[in-house]
Amino acid sequence: MKTKLFMAAALLLAGSQSACAQHTTHAVAHRGYWKCEGSAENSLTALQKAHEAGCWGSELDIWLTGDGKLVVNHDPHTLDGLEIEKTDFDKVTRSKLKNGETVPSLEAYLDAGKKLAPMILVLELKTQSTPERNAELARKVVDMVKAKDMEAQVEYIAFSNQVGTELIRLAPEAQVAYLNGDKTPAELKELGYTGLDYAHKVLKKNSHWIDEAHKLGLTVNVWTVNKAEDLQYFIDHKADYITTNEPALLLEMLKKR
Numbered sequence: 001m002k003t004k005l006f007m008a009a010a011l012l013l014a015g016s017q018s019a020c021a022q023h024t025t026h027a028v029a030h031r032g033y034w035k036c037e038g039s040a041e042n043s044l045t046a047l048q049k050a051h052e053a054g055c056w057g058s059e060l061d062i063w064l065t066g067d068g069k070l071v072v073n074h075d076p077h078t079l080d081g082l083e084i085e086k087t088d089f090d091k092v093t094r095s096k097l098k099n100g101e102t103v104p105s106l107e108a109y110l111d112a113g114k115k116l117a118p119m120i121l122v123l124e125l126k127t128q129s130t131p132e133r134n135a136e137l138a139r140k141v142v143d144m145v146k147a148k149d150m151e152a153q154v155e156y157i158a159f160s161n162q163v164g165t166e167l168i169r170l171a172p173e174a175q176v177a178y179l180n181g182d183k184t185p186a187e188l189k190e191l192g193y194t195g196l197d198y199a200h201k202v203l204k205k206n207s208h209w210i211d212e213a214h215k216l217g218l219t220v221n222v223w224t225v226n227k228a229e230d231l232q233y234f235i236d237h238k239a240d241y242i243t244t245n246e247p248a249l250l251l252e253m254l255k256k257r
């Protein structure tokens with residue numbers, strides 16, 4: 001009798017656990033939350049706003065300057081036309097963003113982000129002009145994250161497989177996802193990636209990759225998803241992260257679930 005009761009209780013517990021195990025999609029602000037007052041892409045304000053909005057993570061883009069230092073910017077050029085890879089750090093970091101802030105150093109960005117833990121920083125390493133500079137960028141970013149003791153608060157993404165595999169080698173415990181959309185989940189697993197981070201059109205065309213990735217233990221991130229119907233599609237298809245320029249809309253939709 002006791003055994004039967006125990007079995008019944010165990011079954012009940014297992015049933016209730018599976019009923020509760022709802023999949024969670026996390027919101028990642030693409031270049032921070034910049035579509036709001038006083039903000040701009042990849043600015044320190046955008047990072048702060050992503051945190052205030054309640055995002056799980058905030059994405060940023062990293063370049064290596066001409067004199068080998070790390071800055072946060074999306075384009076290869078600053079707004080006033082400086083080519084980052086060919087310009088010294090001091091000059092790049094005096095260049096203005098759209099909201100009047102200057103181009104942040106990665107150091108300033110990480111310091112600000114550390115205060116916003118546990119929000120995750122999704123570090124995109126931009127593809128540099130030479131393989132040597134790609135390797136230098138990966139090494140310097142990983143070193144800086146380690147020096148600041150922020151390994152658990154960052155994830156890495158890259159379009160370049162050279163950069164991605166270098167990150168995997170340098171930081172074997174880190175989460176590293178590939179952006180370029182041209183590799184299957186099985187190929188990524190084989191290379192040592194922990195996830196894929198593909199354009200929404202690529203993932204819609206290959207929607208079976210989401211399940212395949214999950215079965216291989218890979219995470220699924222998707223960019224840059226801005227329309228309500230597309231956000232809903234990837235919530236329904238159980239993406240782990242959605243990278244968006246509309247984090248407030250996504251968070252609102254996630255709350256209603």
Ligand code: MG
Nearest residue numbers: 059060061124
């Ligand atoms: Mg990016």
